[in-house]
Structures are given as structure tokens and as C-alpha cells.
Amino acid sequence: xxxxxxxxxVFLLLWQPVYGLEYSDQELTMIxxxxxxxxxxxxxxxxRFSQQEGAxxxxxxxxxxxxxxxxxxxxxxxxxxxxxxxxxxxxxxxGFDPLHRHTSSLLDVGHRPWYGWGGEHDSLWSQSxxxxxxxxxxxxxxxILKNTxxxxxxxxCAFQQVTDRTIGSFxxxxxxxxxxxxxxxxxxxxxxxSSSFDLFRSQxxxxxxxxxxxxxxxxxxxxxxxxxxxxxxxxxHSGPNFTNGEFGDIGVPFFxxxxxxxxxxxxxxxxxxxxxxxxxxxxxxxxxxxxxxVRTKHLQLLHRxxxxxxxxxxxxxxxxxxxxxxxxxxxxxxxxxFYSNLDEERLHADGEKILRPLHLNEEQSRSMVAFLTSLxxxxxxxxxxxxxxxxxx
Amino acid sequence: xxxxxxxxxxxxxxxxxxxxxxETQLIDTHIHYSHDAWNVTPPKKAIEILRTAGLQKAFxxxxxxxxxxxxxxKAPDLIVPVLRPYRKRGEISTWLHDxxxxxxxxxLLAKNTYAGIGEFHVYGDNxxxxxxxxxxxxxxxxxxxxxxxxxxxxxxxVFDQDPSAKILWAHSGFDDTYTIARMLEKHPNxxxxxxxxxxxxxxxxxxxxxxxxxxxxxxxxxxxxxxxSPERWYYIIDHADWSREWLTDLPTDVAEKIAYxxxxxxxxxALK
Numbered sequence: 001x002x003x004x005x006x007x008x009x010v011f012l013l014l015w016q017p018v019y020g021l022e023y024s025d026q027e028l029t030m031i032x033x034x035x036x037x038x039x040x041x042x043x044x045x046x047x048r049f050s051q052q053e054g055a056x057x058x059x060x061x062x063x064x065x066x067x068x069x070x071x072x073x074x075x076x077x078x079x080x081x082x083x084x085x086x087x088x089x090x091x092x093x094x095g096f097d098p099l100h101r102h103t104s105s106l107l108d109v110g111h112r113p114w115y116g117w118g119g120e121h122d123s124l125w126s127q128s129x130x131x132x133x134x135x136x137x138x139x140x141x142x143x144i145l146k147n148t149x150x151x152x153x154x155x156x157c158a159f160q161q162v163t164d165r166t167i168g169s170f171x172x173x174x175x176x177x178x179x180x181x182x183x184x185x186x187x188x189x190x191x192x193x194s195s196s197f198d199l200f201r202s203q204x205x206x207x208x209x210x211x212x213x214x215x216x217x218x219x220x221x222x223x224x225x226x227x228x229x230x231x232x233x234x235x236x237h238s239g240p241n242f243t244n245g246e247f248g249d250i251g252v253p254f255f256x257x258x259x260x261x262x263x264x265x266x267x268x269x270x271x272x273x274x275x276x277x278x279x280x281x282x283x284x285x286x287x288x289x290x291x292x293x294v295r296t297k298h299l300q301l302l303h304r305x306x307x308x309x310x311x312x313x314x315x316x317x318x319x320x321x322x323x324x325x326x327x328x329x330x331x332x333x334x335x336x337x338f339y340s341n342l343d344e345e346r347l348h349a350d351g352e353k354i355l356r357p358l359h360l361n362e363e364q365s366r367s368m369v370a371f372l373t374s375l376x377x378x379x380x381x382x383x384x385x386x387x388x389x390x391x392x393x
Numbered sequence: 394x395x396x397x398x399x400x401x402x403x404x405x406x407x408x409x410x411x412x413x414x415x416e417t418q419l420i421d422t423h424i425h426y427s428h429d430a431w432n433v434t435p436p437k438k439a440i441e442i443l444r445t446a447g448l449q450k451a452f453x454x455x456x457x458x459x460x461x462x463x464x465x466x467k468a469p470d471l472i473v474p475v476l477r478p479y480r481k482r483g484e485i486s487t488w489l490h491d492x493x494x495x496x497x498x499x500x501l502l503a504k505n506t507y508a509g510i511g512e513f514h515v516y517g518d519n520x521x522x523x524x525x526x527x528x529x530x531x532x533x534x535x536x537x538x539x540x541x542x543x544x545x546x547x548x549x550x551v552f553d554q555d556p557s558a559k560i561l562w563a564h565s566g567f568d569d570t571y572t573i574a575r576m577l578e579k580h581p582n583x584x585x586x587x588x589x590x591x592x593x594x595x596x597x598x599x600x601x602x603x604x605x606x607x608x609x610x611x612x613x614x615x616x617x618x619x620x621x622s623p624e625r626w627y628y629i630i631d632h633a634d635w636s637r638e639w640l641t642d643l644p645t646d647v648a649e650k651i652a653y654x655x656x657x658x659x660x661x662x663a664l665k
Contacts, residue, residue, distance in 0.1 A: 251622075253623075253624065254624050255433055255623070255624060261627055262624045262627045264627075264631075267628075267631065300591070300595050300596075301596075301635070302591045303589050303590075303591055303619075303628075303632070304589075304591075306624075306625065306628045306631070307622075307624055307625075343482075345482045345483060345485065345621070346621070346622045348589055348619065348621050348622075
């Protein structure tokens with residue numbers, strides 16, 4: 001009896017409830033900065049159709065409509081597939097010609113400062129015009145498209161209901177921009193929801209660490225600690241959307257296959273954006289204040305922009321393989337391996353270097369993958385809502 | 394007859410390529426052709442890029458030196474060979490502790506023609522290490538320049554060793570205009586390249602502080618790209634265009650010196 005009591009006493013003295021890992025104040029501040037998620041939907045002031053339900057439905061129809069391409073070959077959804085996190089899971093896809101950039105996921109695509117791997121556009125609607133016109137992609141002929149849409153009475157009626165004008169009253173340029181804005185209105189609804197990490201974050205913010213491993217495994221929490229600490233991923237993959245919205249050269253080779261030279265990345269992106277008649281500095285920006293064009297106005301072309309590519313969001317990243325601008329990295333494990341063995345001499349930096357080889361061991365790599373996998377939330381997008389146009393049936 | 398027409402046509406083509414970029418002559422003083430560039434941009438293509446950029450000359454140093462020799466053999470009129478003390482990538486921070494670098498340099502200097510030794514990386518009092526000291530001696534022996542990537546302390550230490558050394562300060566030390574001016578004033582044998590610097594010009598306009606520097610030391614500044622990764626070879630053309638654009642914002646005589654005359658003078662001095 002005495003012995004039992006002794007063991008009970010020892011057990012009580014030694015037993016500590018497992019509440020997960022401890023976090024420093026600095027780590028908690030960092031964790032707080034990675035939310036809340038999902039964020040509140042905000043209207044895009046450059047797009048007069050943004051958040052209008054009729055525009056969203058018409059944009060949704062257009063998104064799945066192959067008539068937007070030459071010979072009715074491709075719709076937006078053929079590459080941005082809803083059941084593939086709105087990308088195509090291929091390293092490089094092929095339209096009318098082989099493409100040299102990986103299809104980006106459209107998750108949480110609204111309200112980014114720049115669009116495209118090189119930031120060729122500064123609004124979602126102008127970005128939506130690009131693949132329609134690109135000869136390697138949808139290769140749209142706007143004259144033919146205008147005639148096709150005009151002959152579709154049902155579409156014509158819905159279009160007039162949303163825009164208050166007939167298709168025929170639009171110039172080809174105006175029609176192109178309007179289609180871009182309608183497509184953007186739908187794409188703004190493509191969102192990722194609350195993930196395991198977000199639930200963990202909420203718990204931690206409430207200063208309750210009890211049972212927080214039920215939201216985020218200890219392994220994933222170790223990955224989180226690396227992500228915001230030693231590995232410094234958070235310097236670029238920052239904020240609730242896990243991206244700073246800017247561009248970086250992380251040492252991924254950027255030659256284009258078949259001896260076509262190089263993909264200049266952000267360098268060409270800035271040049272293209274400056275020349276783009278549909279950029280936010282132009283007359284098609286629906287925000288009369290043009291406050292949303294300040295970034296574009298003050299862009300500078302820098303040597304470092306050569307071969308820089310967009311810092312992608314890491315939301316649902318486990319569902320958006322393959323990775324990098326050219327889809328050259330197959331899995332998340334390979335991504336971690338890439339950063340572990342980074343070739344510093346491909347990068348030119350003086351002073352404090354952001355990037356350096358992480359040299360992670362197997363356990364650390366596994367933890368990082370566990371953390372990144374925890375960023376997956378349910379995917380949603382506007383669904384069919386044809387009754388809005390019931391009078392057009 | 395066909396041969397004559399073909400020859401005339403190719404002359405016209407060559408002429409149109411060279412005139413497209415010949416408004417401002419330009420010498421690029423900061424190019425590397427390292428081992429990982431050779432396959433993806435073979436020598437013929439590399440020379441084509443330099444010619445397309447409209448360069449009169451290109452200062453080339455490579456890890457290993459074989460890259461420089463490959464280009465020099467193809468276009469001795471165009472390439473100004475500079476001897477890099479690295480055998481391969483990855484030796485930026487280790488080379489100056491590796492005494493086997495010295496016999497390699499000695500052999501190559503005895504065998505080939507070079508205008509300089511560099512671009513090499515050295516910071517602070519590491520410039521007093523035996524390997525660097527010997528490099529400084531070799532430059533003096535062969536009367537060639539040193540292409541030094543480092544801070545102003547390293548430059549000072551090298552001048553302490555040999556006040557008559559000629560140093561081309563890579564990236565102008567990534568320093569501010571005040572420090573660059575101070576260094577140029579103090580060391581008449583110091584020149585500076587502008588590789589991977591953006592602060593001096595934006596949208597074709599020269600920054601006021603940099604303009605002051607350029608006007609105060611018009612004989613001491615040069616342009617350069619820095620092809621630190623294989624893909625950067627393709628940047629040589631865009632960089633030349635970018636340089637020509639901002640150079641037009643300077644008085645013509647100053648612009649010409651920075652664009653090519655200073656580099657030509659350095660090359661002629663070394664390759665005399």
C-alpha cells in the first residue's frame with residue numbers, strides 16, 4: 001500500500017500535461033501575423049462589376065466557356081481546373097503552343113498587387129485578358145468572339161442585364177475589358193477556407209495552448225517554428241496569405257526549354273506592365289481616384305528583377321504541385337530539398353542575405369512538409385446561379 | 394555571283410546589327426563565363442550576345458579560366474581577358490585561404506595574356522592574407538589591374554601593400570557616393586565599376602548625388618553587367634540598352650568616358 005502511494009506521488013510529481021510546444025513572444029507575434037483567415041472580401045475598386053452577383057454568375061459562365069478561345073478549343077477552366085485547386089497539376093501545359101510557365105492556382109486570387117509570374121498585370125481583370133489574347137494560349141480573336149456572343153441570345157440578354165448595354169454597343173476593346181472584369185468577378189470568389197493552422201492560430205491567440213496539437217500536430221508545430229524562425233521562410237511568405245505579393249530570385253534556373261533563351265521574369269513583367277494599355281494608370285481603371293495605381297506609377301526596373309518570379313501564396317500548397325514558375329520541382333519534399341541545398345552563388349546579394357541553404361535534416365524536412373500541409377483549407381467558389389437570368393431563358 | 398550577293402547580304406546584316414546598338418559605344422567591364430554557362434550558352438552564342446549588345450569590348454573573367462580562354466580564342470578583338478582565381482563556383486569565400494591558388498595563377502599568367510586578376514572577393518583585413526599579398530605582387534609583376542569585390546577596408550589594405558597597384562573596384566564596393574568619392578579622391582589608381590548598381594539611374598535619369606560623383610571623377614567610372622549566373626548572359630543586351638539610356642542624361646564627354654573610354658584606357662594600359 002505504501003509502495004503504491006509512493007509511486008502515485010512520484011507520478012504526480014513527474015507528470016506534466018502535454019499542451020504542445022512552447023512559443024516565445026516573438027514567435028507568437030509572428031504566428032499572429034499569419035492570420036486571420038479567411039479574410040473579409042473587399043470590392044476591387046478598379047472593377048465596377050466586382051462583387052455583383054450577376055457579374056459573378058456571368059463571369060462563372062465565361063470561365064467555363066470554350067468560345068473564349070480560337071476554334072472553341074480551351075476555356076479558362078481547362079487549365080484552372082476546379083478539382084485541381086484551380087490549376088492543372090502539370091509542370092507546363094500546352095495551349096496552341098507549349099507554354100514555358102506553370103499554371104498558377106487561382107485560390108485567393110483577388111486583391112493581389114501584381115498578377116502573373118512576372119507581374120505583367122496590376123489587376124485581376126487585366127490579367128484575365130492576357131491568356132485570352134496570347135497566341136500560345138486561348139488565341140482569342142475579339143472580332144469573331146464579339147460576333148459569336150452577339151448571336152447567342154441568352155448570353156446577350158444576361159450580358160445586357162449585367163452591363164446595361166448590348167454587346168453591339170461595345171467597341172472591341174471595351175468588350176475585351178468587360179469580359180476581363182466579369183471573369184475577375186467570378187475569380188474573386190475562388191477561396192481557400194480555414195485550415196488546421198488557422199484553428200491552431202486562433203487557439204494560440206486566445207492564449208490557450210491546451211490541446212492545440214489536436215489542430216496542429218507536434219510535427220507540424222516544429223515545422224512552423226522552423227518556418228518563422230531559423231529557415232526564415234516567413235520573410236517572403238508573410239501575412240495571412242503567406243506571400244508578400246512581390247518577387248524573388250531563389251536560384252531556380254530560368255532558361256526556356258528548346259533554346260529559346262531565358263524567361264526574364266519580373267524584368268520583362270515590369271516592362272510589359274508599363275506598356276499595358278489596361279494597367280491601372282489607364283482609363284479603364286474604374287476607380288476615379290486612381291489611388292490603386294500608386295504602386296504601378298512608382299515601379300522601378302532593377303537589375304535584380306532579371307529572373308525574379310512571384311512569391312506564391314502557400315495556402316493549400318500541398319494541393320498545387322508541381323512548384324516554381326516553370327513547374328520544375330515536383331513535390332513539397334523536393335521544394336524543401338531545394339531550399340536545403342540552395343546554390344548561393346546563383347544569387348547576388350551583398351549585406352544581409354535572406355536566402356541561404358537550410359541544410360535541414362530528415363526530421364526537420366518532414367516537419368516542414370507537415371506544417372505546409374496544414375495550410376490546406378476547404379476550397380470554395382461561386383456556384384451556378386442561373387435563376388438570376390431567368391428572364392433570359 | 395551568288396557568293397557576291399551572299400557576301401553583300403551578310404555585310405548588310407552585320408552592319409544593321411552593329412548600327413542598331415552603335416549610338417553610344419560601350420565596354421562592359423564585368424562579365425563572367427563560368428563552367429555552368431558553357432553548355433547552355435556555347436562560346437559562339439556568347440560572342441553573338443556580346444556583339445548584339447553592341448559592345449566594343451568585354452572584360453571577361455571566369456570560374457575556371459577556361460571559359461575566358463574559350464571566348465578569347467573566338468574573338469580576341471572583343472574579349473579583354475581577366476584571370477579569376479577560382480577554379481569553379483563555390484570558391485568565393487574559400488579561395489583566399491587556399492595557397493594552391495598561387496601556383497595556378499602563376500602558371501596561367503606565364504602562359505596566357507591577361508589585363509587583370511579578378512574579380513575576386515575579399516573583405517576587411519583578409520586582404521592581408523598571404524594569398525592576396527601574392528596576388529597583389531603578381532599584378533605588379535605583370536603590370537595588370539586587380540578587379541576587387543570587397544569593402545573599402547580591403548581596398549585600403551591592398552593599396553598599403555602596393556600604392557602603385559591599379560584596382561578596379563567591383564560594384565563600387567556597393568558603397569554610397571560619399572564613400573566612393575572619398576576613396577577615389579584618396580587613391581588615384583582606383584577606378585570603380587557600376588555592375589549590379591541601380592541607385593545611380595532610374596527611368597533614364599541620373600540621380601543628383603551620382604551625377605556629382607560622375608562629374609567629379611569622369612575618368613574613373615565604368616559600366617558592367619555581372620553575369621553571375623548563366624541566365625544573366627542574356628541580360629548583357631538589356632543592360633547595355635539600360636546603360637545607354639541613362640548615359641544620355643550626362644554631358645557627352647563624361648558619358649563617353651564612363652561608357653567606354655575609361656575601360657579602353659585601362660585595357661590598353663594592361664595589354665600594352
